[in-house]
Amino acid sequence: MIEHFALGDKLAGLVGRLVDSYRADDRTHHINRIFVPNRREIIEIVELLLELAYPGYYGRQNLTTHNVGYHVGELLPKLAEKLHRQIDQCLCHERETRGNGDAAPSNGAKNPNQCTLAFLEEIPRIREQLAGDVQAAYDGDPAAVHTDEVILAYPGVLAVTVYRFAHALHAMGVPLMPRIMTEWAHTHTGVDIHPGATIGRNFFIDHATGVVIGETAEIGDNVKLYQGVTLGAMSFPKDERGQLIRGHKRHPTVEENVTIYANATILGGNTRVGRNGIINGSVFLTGSVPPDCTVSLSAPALTVRKRRPRKNRESEAVVDGPQE
Amino acid sequence: MIEHFALGDKLAGLVGRLVDSYRADDRTHHINRIFVPNRREIIEIVELLLELAYPGYYGRQNLTTHNVGYHVGELLPKLAEKLHRQIDQCLCHERETRGNGDAAPSNGAKNPNQCTLAFLEEIPRIREQLAGDVQAAYDGDPAAVHTDEVILAYPGVLAVTVYRFAHALHAMGVPLMPRIMTEWAHTHTGVDIHPGATIGRNFFIDHATGVVIGETAEIGDNVKLYQGVTLGAMSFPKDERGQLIRGHKRHPTVEENVTIYANATILGGNTRVGRNGIINGSVFLTGSVPPDCTVSLSAPALTVRKRRPRKNRESEAVVDGPQE
């Protein structure tokens, strides 16, 4: 038997030293402060949105024309109440941390009631976009056997779905919550899309893991990305006090009908990939590309050395490069 | 107190508009359709398989020679029932979406009873392969302290384990479910192995995140991959109607005893890496390599500029390249 372990007379001292450490630094505790979004409830909101966006796939199955109205009528008020509470927390948190901390909930310039209703009204429009994204995934992947498979299994579709909802909240000026939503998707898919990014219709990310799309990236219609693609920033200008300047365009623009293959890195707010462009795998790009261009790594950049088999030593022989 | 929020007289309109949006597009709802796999139950199947594959590590602990038979005898019927139900759903879904939607469950050409039994019979054979994969992980990583650590903590081993079970179902012609299984593993490990890929014995993926192995990739025995490696497709031929041609070989062949280091990208269905090959980190490869070769990035491809310290300005001095 493993013996029982108790802290005994050490408990009081340990508690005291830990509570003292909370007092020592205001950045890493949330004590005596009223407003903070609740991540668990925000994840519940995401799950309800998935259930409403893709009825019959997420959550309850066996929906019919006859029962679907009751199903939606049961979910929507639940969603509305959670949404309202979290939007309220996020708006109040923003006011509190800007110094007017005594602001009561529910009375700000951005009104949580209005934001909640406006967001719910947007769900049908967002669903229309999602249908285009689902079709783009099926059309863009020869391994896809059915759009149902795309909805049930493709992480890129999940990441884009959560992004579209988060972006709608971000566009209304709701802080914190949109990022918590997209970071939930990031955890599940390996895709990091900042809710501030602008993304057109019929967007598909194949294989998903490692994709990063920055806050000020702009992406046109019918764009396809592969795993590991970064649309990132190149450098961050600082103000005269040495603080980062926040908010200016730091991430690339990708025009319509562009395809960007695996692990390509495209950086900079002035970088623009023209329409119909193809950026091949592993390309590192920090300047603009005109429309209708293919960008590739220049061959040959590889060295192939023949080793003596079995003994594992390098021989002198040099074999032609493997690039086609 | 945060005031209560209710949709009130707005509820009916919101429900109506959302239900209308379901009617407008058949791709993103599953209403009035009978057959759809249940992702939650498929994940339960994966968890039961892990518990049976690695007894004492996943699920119940303190197993002994005396109680292990009862433990397995309790788990197997649970697994069988779930497996049978989901295989049935997936086979019926396939028939339904191919146009013979009135097909009753359990009477198809591929029989769910037979598939379930055949799969259960395969578990001991798959476990034998997994022992080789576990040993390959221990042998291939100097940081591993014990095979127990490999089973308890290595994401590459988890991804390969789920792949081996999913591949067996895929080989029987069960649709959808194998991909949902491997995408569950993708979420947990960052490794995307299509269940259609063919992988030999003693396979190890170190560090795991970002690895993509496409549907038609073929991998020999004793292959080791590192994080971020892609075995991908290069381009997708389309038929005369502009639709992607599905099913032909699009992904590379990797022969036995090959090691592929971090973030290497290998593309194309005609690309073959010969036995005993070593593909070094960050290599981008679209052509074949003969046996016993090492492929590396050609040095020097880097520029090193000395900046004036503290003031952060670039100086004129150029330092020798950092490549060894």
Place this chain on the structure above:
Amino acid sequence: MIEHFALGDKLAGLVGRLVDSYRADDRTHHINRIFVPNRREIIEIVELLLELAYPGYYGRQNLTTHNVGYHVGELLPKLAEKLHRQIDQCLCHERETRGNGDAAPSNGAKNPNQCTLAFLEEIPRIREQLAGDVQAAYDGDPAAVHTDEVILAYPGVLAVTVYRFAHALHAMGVPLMPRIMTEWAHTHTGVDIHPGATIGRNFFIDHATGVVIGETAEIGDNVKLYQGVTLGAMSFPKDERGQLIRGHKRHPTVEENVTIYANATILGGNTRVGRNGIINGSVFLTGSVPPDCTVSLSAPALTVRKRRPRKNRESEAVVDGPQE
């Protein structure tokens, strides 16, 4: 209705063959062995540590000066008991697998009581480091709006937090458990930091996914990494029996104030990036860099081909490279 499925008279045979397969290979079962860490309880330990590290963000909200002491006083004994049990299991596992399997729990050279207490005493010191990491994330990302957002949503901060706790246990010589903790974080964040790595103050990993930091890497203060960065090993020397030599320095040293941009790969135990260095995106580095240097891919390494629009055929025209 889907018919009920039962294994019937096939059950006994299936159970027998599976149990036989357990007997055939000792590496993939944990039967008749007493000591094994419990992953589920180790994850509960991680969750309690997050709740204590960031009170009011993780777990219970609405903490005040008046109730926080009771809150901590309730969590700490729970944490202590779980910690003690798992440390004990891990230490006994180590002794068992080293051949002195009859060693009773709780009486080894490394004492689980002492390890548990020493670890609990370290929490305030680790929290102090975490405050620096949180500030580094806010200071290093122009998209961050508040340190609260960083704690609630940034995967890089979560990965570093779990690493710092795991590293403290690793430094005391507790086996297995630290790696299970960091692999939990790996699953949630895509960041793989071995608990043996040494990392200085104010460490930030932006976008997180795909970062790998090996067991013997050493990182100074004020270092910033981006997604996809590998600090890895180059080759593994083997001893005369062909076994990997474990434990020597295989991973790079990164000095203070270094920034390493997306998808850079830095390999080798003798590789040292000097202080104030900047390693740009996609760089592949296997040699050392002096202080105050910027390392970049040499331009131009890209080919840009203009395709005839619409018809998608390549034209002869060559456009200037897109690199700035």
